[in-house]
Amino acid sequence: MPSSIELVENTKPLETNQNKQSSQQLLLIENEHYLSKAFAIQGTNLGYQTINVSTGEVLSKELKSHLVDSRPNMIVLDIGFSDSIQLLVIGDIRVLFDGLLVVVSNKNSEQEQIDAFTLGADDYLIKPMNSRVLMVRIAALFRRKNTKTNQVALASLTLGDVCLQPKSQKCFIKGAVVKLTTFEFNLLKVLLEHQGKILSRDQLYNTLLRRVYNGVERTLDVRMSQLREKLTLAGMKKNQIETVWGQGYMFNNISS
Known part of the structure; x- marks a missing residue:
């Protein structure tokens, strides 16, 4: 059954929202704009700054530079119908990025979920999904991260x-x-x-x-x-x- 995300007419990729003064920057890595549609459905009042980029089996030079220079608070990675090679991108990201990492996949595979978490994912979501569920999961991860950070600081x-x-x-x-x-x-x-x-x-x-x-x-x-x-x-x-x-x-x- 198609998800609400897939039924959205506005499929324009969501670029950085310059008008929002938010401390949370999200990097959406995808090739089919599935994630961009989810954020478009929920509107721009969420307060997140989002940047959309694409990648393949290896990290592009542009993406590597962005991870180092911009240091996003969270990466949401849509691996689609991935294979074992594409899944290794998670490990490559973790070399340069220690923030929150959410994986979105078309495959309901137990082994792929195990591999994703082993490589460094913080959450694993299966499509199709309701866009509100995606936003709630993202917010929950930020809450846990902030609580842990405050405890460590003290x-x-x-x-x-x-x-x-x-x-x-x-x-x-x-x-x-x-x-x-x-x-x-x-x-x-x-x-x-x-x-x-x-x-x-x-x-x-x-x-x-x-x-x-x-x-x-x-x-x-x-x-x-x-x-x-x-x-x-x-x-x-x-x-x-x-x-x-x-x-x-x-x-x-x-x-x-």
Whole structure:
């Protein structure tokens, strides 16, 4: 049975809404304007800024640049009747984007849903769907994201010898304050939040420097070395920042 989205006459792609002053920017990645129709049905009073782009089995140069430069709050990806190759686009997006990611698909496949979530999706929706349901799901994801962000901002992050207080931007090693630059603090915070997981240079450059790693620049390596030296001199022994050659960096708790 056709969905209400598919019956809409206005099929013009929805471009950026410049008149709305919203803090939530949505990037709609699609090839058939299905998502654009959904937003057109609901009207422009939702307060979201939306940008529509298309992609294939690999990310275009335009899309990569947009992910780094514009840093949308959410991506809604319509993979249509996808195959396993196209689904890998999710993993490529996750290298450059750590925000909310919703996948919309024509296939009601249990394995595809598992693969999508494994690659980094936050939600998986099956077409056809009611446009109001799509909007409610998007709003719910933003609510959960904001609640989690507020909780993290107020909490201390502690592991082994290290304790970070994000709100005051203070770092403690064994209870003593360690003076870090803003970049060093943010670098350590990202490593601590992902402790036990390898973070690639691409991910760190995008998160901390908001640009794509060019494969040559050594800025991150120098800053990482300086951070390690400060933490070691401060007496950190229960943790280590490990270099995983060819992959990136990982923060570990080595205490017994």
